Amino acid sequence: MGWDDLTGQAEAIASVRAAAAGDGMVHSWLITGPPGSGRSLLAYAFAAALIAQPGREHQTEVQVAARTHPDLGVLSTDAVTIRIEDVRALVASSQFSPSVGRYRVMVIEDADRMTERTSNVLLKALEEPPPRTVWILCAPSDADLIPTIRSRVRTVRLRVPGVEEVAELIARRDGVSLPDATRAAREAQSHIGMAHRLATDEEARRRRARTLQLALGIHSVAGAVLAAAELLEVAGADAKAITEERDAEERESALRSLGIEPGGTVPPALRSTLKSLEEDQKRRATRSLRDGLDRILVDLLSLYRDILLLQLQVAVDPVNLAIYSQLEVAARTSTPVQTLATLDAIAEARTRIDGNVAPALALEAMLVNAVRDSTPAP
Structure with a gap:
């Protein structure tokens, strides 16, 4: 479990496996790495190795994978930030001794989503953990956590795996062709x-292709405004595709647990329960939209990075190899200075959206910088 789904991380895997075997073990860990590098996968594989008693490895791995092991505590969030009350509850449960395993392991995914006040609640637990409790935090970078937490954890850094490594994993695991x-x-x-x-979702491929075509087709300020509106719609559709089915399943499960038939009237005394669920789903929708917008901006960064490399005649394979001829046209109809300005505008849009600026305004300001004439630059 876990180890097989990690690719290109041999050094990190060796480090945590050695610790689980008793070599260099500490009680507070931080796993960092770029999005998609496998932070959570490594955290749970490490947790299973720490918890498992000899002869019970497989059973422990199955329970950890299902997040049902009694000695595993998990905190993740679908919202923009981790709630302080959730951290307090996890800290309280960390004080118990392991029930069946060697260690009690507490995993916090997206630890970078804690506010400073919430981080300080966790800090107290990291300073004096029980002897058989291990904390594993996950974040993109150690700089995303407050300095006092960084000073109390051992950091394991994941690298960006190579394209070939990821392709081999996807082909093997998902049954798609290697090309x-x-x-x-x-x-x-x-x-x-x-x-x-x-690799597995045609609609996701279509949305990404549409994002690139919108950017390449901007030739006026009016076109930039229209493209911004459509990109926001694309991001919304992507977010809805991820959350809609889960929301429906959660509501159905909640109604069933309350003894209410589908389509039945909810008694006034039980409405607060459903209202709390709906509020959680709204927070998840907000985060999902932001994540969808960020995926779009990352795709646009790859587009203009490709264009800049062509303009500078750098012999590196483009990310968007499938539209190489369009990249060549775009490179001829702008200058490297213009392309750099667009890359800066995309980075600024990411910062603004993360800072709660209205996405439509951030996208419009960004895409105005992407306006290009359709004739070759001198």
Whole structure:
């Protein structure tokens, strides 16, 4: 489990496996790495290795994979930030001794989504953990956590795997052809989760292709405004595709647990329960939309990066190899200075959206920088 789904991370795997065997063990860990590198996969594989008693490895792996092991505590969020009350609850449960395993392991995914106040609640637990409790935090970078937490954890850094490594994993695991897996891995820029979606979901491929075509077709400010509106619609459709089915399943499950038939009237006394669920789903929708917008912006960064490399005559394979002829046209109809300005505008849009600027305004401001004449630049 876990180890087989990690690719290109031999050094990190060796480090945590040695610790689980008793070599260099500490009680607070931080796993960092770019999106899609496998932070959570490594965290849970490490957790299973820490918990498992000799002879019970397989059973432990199955329970950890299902997040049902009694000695595993998990905190993840579908919202923009991790709630302080959830961290307090996890900290309280970390004080118990292991019930059947060697260690009690507490995993926090997306630890970078904790506010400073929430981080300080966790800090107290990291300073004096029980002797058989291990904390594993996951974040893109150690810089995403407050300095006092960084000073109390041992960091394991994951690298960006190569396109060939990700393609081999996707082809083996998802049963797609190696050429299709290679294209998906290249266009996902080695993000394993995104490569899986592109390799197995035709609609995800269509949305990405439409994003690039919109950017390449902007020749006026009016066109930039219209393209921004459509990109926001594309991101919304992507977010809806991810959350809609899950929302429906959660609501149906909640109604069933309350003894209410589908389509039945919800008694006033039980409405607060469903209202709380709906609020959680709204928070998840907000995060999912932001994630969808960020995926679009990352795709646009790859597009203009390809264009810039062509303009500078750098002999590197483009990310968007499938539209190479269009990249050549775009490179001839702009200058490297213009392309760099567009790349800066995309980076600024990511910062603005993360700072709660209205997405439509951030996208419009960004795409105005992408306006190009249809005639070759001098």
